[in-house]
Amino acid sequence: MAEQNKNYNLTIVQDYLERLGKKNDEGTQFYSDVTILSGPGMSEYNYLQNTHKDLFERWKKGEVSMYNVKWAGVAFVLEYQYGGEKIYEYKGDRCKAPVWNPWRAFVVYKHQITPVGLDLAVAVKNLFKEQVR
Numbered sequence: 001m002a003e004q005n006k007n008y009n010l011t012i013v014q015d016y017l018e019r020l021g022k023k024n025d026e027g028t029q030f031y032s033d034v035t036i037l038s039g040p041g042m043s044e045y046n047y048l049q050n051t052h053k054d055l056f057e058r059w060k061k062g063e064v065s066m067y068n069v070k071w072a073g074v075a076f077v078l079e080y081q082y083g084g085e086k087i088y089e090y091k092g093d094r095c096k097a098p099v100w101n102p103w104r105a106f107v108v109y110k111h112q113i114t115p116v117g118l119d120l121a122v123a124v125k126n127l128f129k130e131q132v133r
Helices: 002-023 042-051 053-061 119-131
Strands: 037-039 066-069 074-090 093-109 112-116
Touching: 002 119, 037 119, 042 053, 042 093, 053 066, 066 119, 074 119, 093 119
Parallel strands: none
Antiparallel strands: 037 066, 066 074, 074 093, 093 112
């Protein structure tokens, strides 16, 4: 089941990257190996530092999550909103933890920020988790 989910996430991300590459006349050679890394890539890092320092600071504080596709010059950003509390048991005690749900997502590419669907950004996040295991 985990492999099936990974393949599903990979298909969503590869499809997006392929369309993005064709739209920008960059081909698809960079997207055959989709490796997801945490944080912005180097080009996105420089752009965010110069133009959107507030977004970079929010990422450093953990208020947004950011993932980049290795060698593709693309970073995905997920914003969250409070979704209530989750009750769980830890060492016999009942505990509460806040639940943060994905709310909005966008991509940083070629010095632009463009909204993207949550399904794509969540697939990137899930693919990252799968690749780290």
